[in-house]
Amino acid sequence: xxxxxxxxxxxxxxxxxxxxxxxxxxxxxxxxxxxxxxxxxxxxxxxxxxxxxxxxxxxxxxxxxxxxxxxxxxxxxxxxxxxxxxxxxxxxxxxxxxxxxxxxxxxxxxxxxxxxxxxxxxxxxxxxxxxxxxxxxxxxxxxxxxxxxxxxxxxxxxxxxxxxxxxxxxxxxxxxxxxxxxxxxxxxxxxxxxxxxxxxxxxxxxxxxxxxxxxxxxxxxxxxxxxxxxxxxxxxxxxxxxxxxxxxxxxxxxxx
Ligand code: NI
Numbered sequence: 001x002x003x004x005x006x007x008x009x010x011x012x013x014x015x016x017x018x019x020x021x022x023x024x025x026x027x028x029x030x031x032x033x034x035x036x037x038x039x040x041x042x043x044x045x046x047x048x049x050x051x052x053x054x055x056x057x058x059x060x061x062x063x064x065x066x067x068x069x070x071x072x073x074x075x076x077x078x079x080x081x082x083x084x085x086x087x088x089x090x091x092x093x094x095x096x097x098x099x100x101x102x103x104x105x106x107x108x109x110x111x112x113x114x115x116x117x118x119x120x121x122x123x124x125x126x127x128x129x130x131x132x133x134x135x136x137x138x139x140x141x142x143x144x145x146x147x148x149x150x151x152x153x154x155x156x157x158x159x160x161x162x163x164x165x166x167x168x169x170x171x172x173x174x175x176x177x178x179x180x181x182x183x184x185x186x187x188x189x190x191x192x193x194x195x196x197x198x199x200x201x202x203x204x205x206x207x208x209x210x211x212x213x214x215x216x217x218x219x220x221x222x223x224x225x226x227x228x229x230x231x232x233x234x235x236x237x238x239x240x241x242x243x244x245x246x247x248x249x250x251x252x253x254x255x256x
Contacts, residue, residue: 002241003248004033004222005173006092006126006153006201009056010045013205013216021204021218022053028220029241031055034252036092036126036153038063040074043081050086057252059089059126067102067110075113082121088252090118091126092153095139098130108139115143118150124251125150127170133157140168151251154203159188166197171251173199176207176217179228190229199251200225200244 004025009018025033035050036059037043046058060081062070081087093114095107102110118125127150129136140146149169154177157165162172172193178186190198200222202209208217209224230240249256 001245002028002030002222002226003200003245004030004202004204004219005151005199005248005251006036006175007033007204007219007222008038008042008206009033009035009049009204009219010037010042011205014218015045018049021220025219028223030219030222032057032245032248032254033219034059034088034126034248036089037061038092039066040077043078047081047084047087050084056086057088057254058084058086059091060084060087061091061093061114061126062110063092063128064094064096064107064111065099065101067107069102070110075117078114079117079120082117082123087123088254089124089126089150090114090121091150092128093125094128095132095136096128096130097132097135104135108135111139112143115139115145115148119143119145119148122148124148124253126153127151128153129157133161137161137164137168140170145169149251151199153201154207155189156185158185159192162189162193166194171197171199171247173201174225174229175201175203176209176213176221176225178232179209179224180213187232190232195243196247198229198244199248200229200240
């Protein structure tokens with residue numbers, strides 16, 4: 001049993017292929033997945049998918065790319081979406097200093113607002129952190145995000161920084177880059193992350209794992225992320241599946 005904790009079936013590129021992608025996922029043993037939103041439309045699509053398909057759960061939120069366009073009405077609606085019975089997290093939210101599509105102070109303000117909404121709803125948060133590790137930690141500390149915890153989606157900080165995220169109650173989610181030949185950082189993380197804090201994801205349609213790198217990613221490929229981590233840790237794929245599945249159920253407050 002595999003749990004893809006971050007997959008964008010709400011992405012326009014995957015939206016039209018959902019039926020075949022879900023079939024392929026089930027054949028690969030993926031029995032649950034979380035579809036995170038990144039703006040209004042994708043958050044609504046995530047909730048629609050979760051309403052239609054029993055083993056899909058939704059996360060809702062506004063990506064740092066779009067922080068400059070987020071309105072008070074968006075944040076009020078986010079608070080309402082959090083009441084949806086299949087919404088299990090607020091995300092993906094965070095900071096992206098690679099693209100800097102929105103000014104950094106605006107990204108931080110919108111990030112904090114969304115953490116506050118998640119705290120009110122008592123939902124964990126799904127964090128997008130690109131080249132902003134130190135500021136993400138500062139925001140998580142200042143907002144007392146430890147009260148709700150969450151997931152570091154496609155963790156890309158160093159193994160040295162990992163204890164700070166663990167101390168804040170966060171799970172470390174690994175994606176396709178752990179399978180890449182040049183994936184030195186995620187490989188170190190895969191070796192050292194505590195067994196009770198590891199999650200796996202695809203981030204489909206992005207970050208396709210080997211041996212499919214270069215093609216469109218899909219939830220079924222989370223198997224290849226799991227297999228690589230099993231190989232690295234020298235344990236069976238069954239053990240990785242059980243460990244990451246149990247962790248995901250706990251991280252998103254689901255019933256086993
Ligand atoms: Ni994502």
